[in-house]
Amino acid sequence: MEHLQAYNRKLLANILPVHVAEHFLASDKHADELYHEQCEFVCVMFASIPNFSEFYVELEGNNEGVECLRVLNEIIADFDELLEEERFRYVEKIKSTGATYMAASGLTRSTCDMKNYRHVSAMADYALRIREQLNEVNEHSFNNFKIRIGINIGPVVAGVIGARKPQYDIWGNAVNVASRMDSTGILDHIQVTQEMYQILHAKGYPLTCRGSIKVKGKGEMVTYFLNGYSTRPQNTPTSVSGDSSIGGATPATPTTPVPAPTS
Numbered sequence: 603m604e605h606l607q608a609y610n611r612k613l614l615a616n617i618l619p620v621h622v623a624e625h626f627l628a629s630d631k632h633a634d635e636l637y638h639e640q641c642e643f644v645c646v647m648f649a650s651i652p653n654f655s656e657f658y659v660e661l662e663g664n665n666e667g668v669e670c671l672r673v674l675n676e677i678i679a680d681f682d683e684l685l686e687e688e689r690f691r692y693v694e695k696i697k698s699t700g701a702t703y704m705a706a707s708g709l710t711r712s713t714c715d716m717k718n719y720r721h722v723s724a725m726a727d728y729a730l731r732i733r734e735q736l737n738e739v740n741e742h743s744f745n746n747f748k749i750r751i752g753i754n755i756g757p758v759v760a761g762v763i764g765a766r767k768p769q770y771d772i773w774g775n776a777v778n779v780a781s782r783m784d785s786t787g788i789l790d791h792i793q794v795t796q797e798m799y800q801i802l803h804a805k806g807y808p809l810t811c812r813g814s815i816k817v818k819g820k821g822e823m824v825t826y827f828l829n830g831y832s833t834r835p836q837n838t839p840t841s842v843s844g845d846s847s848i849g850g851a852t853p854a855t856p857t858t859p860v861p862a863p864t865s
């Protein structure tokens with residue numbers, strides 16, 4: 603019986619974030635109760651490999667597409683494995699859908715750092731790291747996959763949908779905008795919103811202003827590209843200046859021409 607419980611616990615912890623799995627394992631909880639929580643300051647990342655669809659072909663020579671899926675599986679498994687690193691403990695994988703990987707940080711009290719914004723830098727570092735990882739995969743598999751990443755920060759509702767095959771997911775305008783940062787982005791670039799810029803800039807990350815772009819359903823948005831890692835230690839208190847809800851630093855004057863969005 604104890605073995606079975608331990609096994610169930612492990613299984614559930616692989617499907618749901620640990621804190622959510624623990625909620626369901628508590629004996630006083632009903633499986634059909636809707637689990638949901640409001641999280642105020644969550645970083646959401648969408649990372650797509652748009653040219654994977656060109657690579658995917660079903661031919662006799664590649665076992666009707668299975669060999670292509672093997673490569674995608676390797677990439678997604680590499681991204682998952684990186685999350686095991688202590689520095690990425692703030693980041694939770696949400697799901698992968700086709701060649702798009704979705705992750706978020708700051709979903710629990712212990713992973714939302716409102717003093718040093720470590721969950722924000724962890725998300726930025728993770729985005730930079732998976733871009734490097736894909737380049738490594740390209741090198742050893744002789745492919746030319748390109749990643750396009752979008753990140754936003756804001757309030758989300760997290761919840762579990764379904765009873766038999768429960769799926770943890772997050773919803774809200776901040777999630778929609780993060781997805782748009784990906785879909786309006788540029789291959790090989792990490793596009794972030796102004797709210798992300800304010801924090802990352804204060805933490806010493808190099809960013810470039812893209813300028814103003816049209817975002818479906820949101821109008822014009824000033825966005826930024828994250829260019830690399832911060833050289834500053836990340837556990838010093840970060841003061842984000844300005845007057846908006848997060849920081850309100852005035853956007854930098856665009857330093858690069860605005861390239862057309864790619865889909």
Ligand SMILES: Nc1ncnc2c1ncn2[C@@H]1O[C@H](COP(=O)(O)OP(=O)(O)OP(=O)(O)O)[C@@H](O)[C@H]1O
Pocket residue numbers: 704771772773774777778779781782818819
């Ligand atoms: N939890 C989520 N998982 C995956 N994608 C999400 C999630 N929440 C939002 N999105 C994506 O964010 C994008 C923007 O959402 P929004 O509601 O603004 O647009 P929409 O008009 O519903 O979508 P679209 O124009 O892409 O058909 C959508 O493509 C949507 O699929």
